[in-house]
Amino acid sequence: MNEHMNENQLLQIYNLxxxxxxxxxxxxxxxxxxxxxxxxGRILGLVGESGSGKSLTCRSVxxxxxxxxxxxxxxxxxxxxxxxxxxxxxxxxxxSTQVGMIFQDPFSSLNPTRRIGSQMIEALRTALSLSxxxxxxxxxxxxxxxxxxxxxxxxxxxPNELSGGMRQRVMxxxxxxxxxxxxxxxxxxxxxxxxxxxxxxxxxxxxxDDDGTSILLVSHDFGVIAEMCDDVAVMYGGFIVESGxxxxxxxxxxxxxxxxxxxSVPTLAIPxxxxxxxxxxxPPLGTLPYTSGCPFASRCTFSRAECExxxxxxxxxxxxxxxxxPFGGE
Amino acid sequence: MSDSGPxxxxxxxxxxxxxxxxxxPGQPRPADLVAVDSVSFDLAAGEIIGIAGESGSGKSTVVKCVxxxxxxxxxxxxxxxxxxMSLKGSELRAARKSLQVVFQDPYSSLxxxxxxxxxxxxxxxxxxxxxxxxxxxxxxLLDRVRLPSSYAARVPRDLSGGQRQRVAIARALxxxxxxxxxxxxxxALDVSVQTEIVNLFLDLRDQTGVSIIFVSHQLPVLxxxxxxxxxxxxxxxVESGETKKVLRAPEDDYTRALLAAYPDPHKALRRRGLSAxxxxxx
Numbered sequence: 001m002n003e004h005m006n007e008n009q010l011l012q013i014y015n016l017x018x019x020x021x022x023x024x025x026x027x028x029x030x031x032x033x034x035x036x037x038x039x040x041g042r043i044l045g046l047v048g049e050s051g052s053g054k055s056l057t058c059r060s061v062x063x064x065x066x067x068x069x070x071x072x073x074x075x076x077x078x079x080x081x082x083x084x085x086x087x088x089x090x091x092x093x094x095x096s097t098q099v100g101m102i103f104q105d106p107f108s109s110l111n112p113t114r115r116i117g118s119q120m121i122e123a124l125r126t127a128l129s130l131s132x133x134x135x136x137x138x139x140x141x142x143x144x145x146x147x148x149x150x151x152x153x154x155x156x157x158x159p160n161e162l163s164g165g166m167r168q169r170v171m172x173x174x175x176x177x178x179x180x181x182x183x184x185x186x187x188x189x190x191x192x193x194x195x196x197x198x199x200x201x202x203x204x205x206x207x208x209d210d211d212g213t214s215i216l217l218v219s220h221d222f223g224v225i226a227e228m229c230d231d232v233a234v235m236y237g238g239f240i241v242e243s244g245x246x247x248x249x250x251x252x253x254x255x256x257x258x259x260x261x262x263x264s265v266p267t268l269a270i271p272x273x274x275x276x277x278x279x280x281x282x283p284p285l286g287t288l289p290y291t292s293g294c295p296f297a298s299r300c301t302f303s304r305a306e307c308e309x310x311x312x313x314x315x316x317x318x319x320x321x322x323x324x325x326p327f328g329g330e
Numbered sequence: 331m332s333d334s335g336p337x338x339x340x341x342x343x344x345x346x347x348x349x350x351x352x353x354x355p356g357q358p359r360p361a362d363l364v365a366v367d368s369v370s371f372d373l374a375a376g377e378i379i380g381i382a383g384e385s386g387s388g389k390s391t392v393v394k395c396v397x398x399x400x401x402x403x404x405x406x407x408x409x410x411x412x413x414x415m416s417l418k419g420s421e422l423r424a425a426r427k428s429l430q431v432v433f434q435d436p437y438s439s440l441x442x443x444x445x446x447x448x449x450x451x452x453x454x455x456x457x458x459x460x461x462x463x464x465x466x467x468x469x470x471l472l473d474r475v476r477l478p479s480s481y482a483a484r485v486p487r488d489l490s491g492g493q494r495q496r497v498a499i500a501r502a503l504x505x506x507x508x509x510x511x512x513x514x515x516x517x518a519l520d521v522s523v524q525t526e527i528v529n530l531f532l533d534l535r536d537q538t539g540v541s542i543i544f545v546s547h548q549l550p551v552l553x554x555x556x557x558x559x560x561x562x563x564x565x566x567x568v569e570s571g572e573t574k575k576v577l578r579a580p581e582d583d584y585t586r587a588l589l590a591a592y593p594d595p596h597k598a599l600r601r602r603g604l605s606a607x608x609x610x611x612x
Contacts, residue, residue, distance in 0.1 A: 049520040050491065164385065193384040193547055194591040201593070220520055223593030247604035250595055264522040266550035268592065270574050274536075276529045277554055280522045284490050 010182055010214045011061065012037040016074035018056050018065065018238075027070060028289050031056055031238045032312070034074070038182070041212040043205075045225040045246065047261070048235030049284055054218045057235075058184050061216070062095055079181065096127035100175030102168065104187040109171055110159040116170055117155030120177070127178045142173040146203055165196035172203065179211060186218045201227055222265050226250055231320075234258045237285045237295030239312045244321030254323040257296045294325070302327060336372035337508050337541050338396070338429075343369040343405035345391050345565075365391045366402070367565040373509065376539040378531070380556030380573065382549055382588070388565040389545045393511045396543070397431050398422060409509070427457045430502035434514035436494035440486040446472075447482030450500050457505035471500040474537075475530060492523035499530065503540075510534075511543045516551055528555050549592055553577055561585045 013036040021027035031053040038044045046054045059065050061076055063083060076083040078098065086094060103109055111119055120139040124130055130138060136155075143151035146169040159167055168188060175183060185204065189197035205228060207213050219225055225232055226246055233243040234255065242255040253259045260280040271277065282299035294300070297307035304327070314322035344367060349360035366388045373379055383389040395402040398414055407414040409425060417425055433439050440449055447468045454462030461467050469479045475496040486494055495515060502510050512531065516524040528551060534540055546552050552559060552573065559576040561569040561584065569582040580586045599605035 049522065194549075194588060195384065198591040198593070221593070222521075222595045223598065226595035226598040227593040245604075247599050250599065251605060261522060262595075264525045265595070266521065266525060266528070266548070266554060267594065268550055268553050268577055268589070270553050270577060275554075276532065277525045279526045279529060284492070284520070284523070 008039050009037050010040045010079055011216070012075075012077040013057070013061070014075040014077070016057070016060060016076065017072040018053070018060055019070055019072050020068050021070070022068060027072065029072060029238070031060075032290060034238075034240055035314070036233060036240065036243075038214045038216060040181070040214055041208060042230045043208055043215040043217055043228050045229035045232040046216065046218045046235060047220060047222065047225055047232060049220065049261075051285060052235040053238040054235050055186055058101075058186050058216060058218055061182075061184060062099060062101060063091060064101075096123075097178040098180055099182045099184060100172075100177070100180040101184040101186070102171045102175050102188050104190050107159060107164070107167055110167060112159050114158070115155065116157050116159065116162070120155070120170070120174055123174050124177045138177065139173075142177060143170070145176065146170075146173045147199070148173070163196075164192055165199065168192065168196075168200055169203070172200070172207075176207065176213075180213065182214045182216065183207065184216045184218075187220070188217070189224060190219070190221070197224070204228065222250065222262060234261070238290065239295065239324060240314065241296065241312075241325070242321075242323045243314065244318065248318055248321040252318065252321075254317045254321070254328055255296075255325045256300045256302050258323075260299075260301075337375050337377075337409070338373040339406075339408040340372070340392075340396060341370040341406050341408075343392060343395055343407065344403050345388075345395055345400070346403050364565050366395065368405070369562075369565075369567055370405075371560060371567070371570065373541050373543060375508075375541055376535060377558065378535055378542040378544060378556050379558050379560060380552035381543065381545045381560045381562060382547065382552055383562035384547055384588075386564075387562040389547075389562045390513050391565075392562070393431070393513055393543055393545055397429055397511055398426070399431070423457075427505040428508040430505065430507040430510050432495070432498050432502050432510065432512045432515045434517050436491055436498050436518065437486075439498050440494060442486050444485070445482065446477075446484050446486070446489070446497050449497065450482075450504060453501040453504035459505055462504070467504075471503055474503060474534065475500045490523075491519050492526055495519065495527055496530065499527075499534075503534070507540065509541045509543065511545075513545045514547070515544070517546065517548065524551060525554075531555060549577070549588060561588070 013034060016031060016034045017029055018031035019027035019029040034057060048054050060071055071084060117139060121135040124135040124138050139155060140151045143154060148154055148169055189200050204215060208215055217228055229246045232246045232249050233240045236257045242249055242258045249258060250262065253262055263278045264280055280299055285295060293308040294310040294312065297303045310326060312324045314324050315326060317323045345365045347363040347365055349362055353359055369392055381389045381392065394400045396407050402415060409428060414425055450468045450471050451462055454467055468482050472479050472481055477493060477496050516527045531542055532555060535542060544555055556573045559570065559573045560567055563584050569576060569580065569585045576585060580589060
């Protein structure tokens with residue numbers, strides 16, 4: 001962690017390996033030696049297909065891996081603190097005051113049997129040790145902050161009385177309760193309509209601009225990433241295969257997977273009859289254990305014998321732009 | 331089926347959800363919800379129509395009424411000279427042979443214990459297709475959705491989301507329908523897989539001349555797929571026409587709002603001053 005140690009870095013992940021298994025000696029590694037960092041006030045996008053390890057990476061920051069998931073090695077350093085070494089009480093304080101998290105499905109993250117107000121107040125009291133009255137006031141101002149009109153009426157409602165976009169705003173309000181310095185947003189707009197998505201994205205941007213909150217934004221949609229992020233990391237098969245400033249990675253992708261992914265993104269362009277948008281050949285990575293070399297090699301247009309031995313180290317290819325492909329997608 | 335007339339003709343389709351329950355004194359009667367309001371359109375042979383709109387616009391209700399999965403309150407759906415709305419029992423079953431549906435969630439639409447081959451065969455047998463018991467029947471359908479025949483022996487658990495959706499499409503194709511309705515059939519999939527399934531639908535149309543009604547809230551998915559677009563809002567069609575025309579010269583404010591909300595990577599980067607490139611803008 002030598003040259004990376006930087007005052008400006010809020011979150012640093014070093015050589016993180018995550019695996020799944022019921023027994024510790026029989027674990028199937030899913031995330032392989034991942035390095036990632038987020039500076040204060042920046043928005044980092046994490047892109048990749050289902051099963052690439054993006055959500056696991058996010059969850060490991062909160063130490064919220066699902067059952068059977070283990071961090072096998074590596075470090076997660078948040079604001080100088082070692083997250084993986086925290087005691088239970090430190091962890092609780094860290095989760096409730098330093099980091100906020102929102103997920104894809106705002107309906108399943110809220111308790112359907114309790115009013116919005118009681119859920120928000122409980123979360124705020126736990127996190128900030130507020131009195132009931134102060135927590136209520138804070139809940140009202142948070143709902144205003146996420147552009148919910150008539151907040152006192154909304155506090156009395158049940159989750160099913162709110163639309164999907166409204167529920168995601170409530171989740172965001174709860175996540176922002178303690179003014180966290182990092183917000184983790186895991187596919188926050190995937191389940192929403194396009195117009196609602198635009199509103200939630202503009203809210204997230206405002207959170208960063210007004211409060212300097214760093215955001216780790218997971219999405220499979222390059223439109224959302226280009227709209228929001230300063231930097232982007234592309235994941236495939238449990239590795240970061242490319243990372244850099246969004247304009248570098250999107251306009252000049254160097255890893256063949258990134259190139260194929262960007263080419264397959266549906267756009268509003270209307271192709272000629274008979275034209276087919278390019279797709280990524282071959283089946284998506286299944287659950288086969290990783291052995292060695294580049295995990296994308298079997299689907300890559302440019303693959304060659306040497307791909308079997310590629311170390312998947314990120315190599316510099318431009319200003320702050322790195323790619324794990326030593327052959328540069330040619 | 332003549333080449334001139336439409337394969338399917340929908341006219342005045344209306345679905346109303348009536349509010350029932352207790353009416354409290356002094357309270358107004360809760361208003362009925364008009365989910366679909368006099369929707370009419372024709373579908374030509376080999377045509378792909380895209381129905382776009384947001385949650386609650388009624389787009390799914392339209393196709394569910396067309397497929398008679400729910401009962402419409404008013405309107406006609408004419409398929410091959412027969413009004414589907416008046417059919418019952420065996421007549422309806424026979425009509426459904428020509429009109430098949432693929433749903434959003436490939437995880438819940440397949441029986442988790444049934445092998446893929448059996449699931450496809452079952453779809454053929456249910457419609458009394460001759461030869462459905464022959465191994466060739468399953469192999470041909472797997473081939474049409476570009477899955478290797480070895481997949482017949484697998485169970486859904488072994489398949490990715492995109493592969494499961496291919497199986498769902500193979501089942502829909504089993505009775506050799508004239509029309510396939512796809513209700514948000516790619517929404518749950520990764521973007522690159524979405525493009526694969528869109529290409530598959532295009533190939534199926536080009537090869538067999540099947541007509542397709544494709545419901546999606548994602549205009550970028552429809553732009554490459556649909557010959558014509560219908561945009562719905564609050565149960566009504568607010569705009570319809572050739573895809574090119576609707577996307578490039580929308581006449582309705584709502585269509586314009588939908589188009590503006592779609593995050594285009596190039597436009598976003600340009601607006602943020604991160605890209606000087608003006609190309610690739612549609």
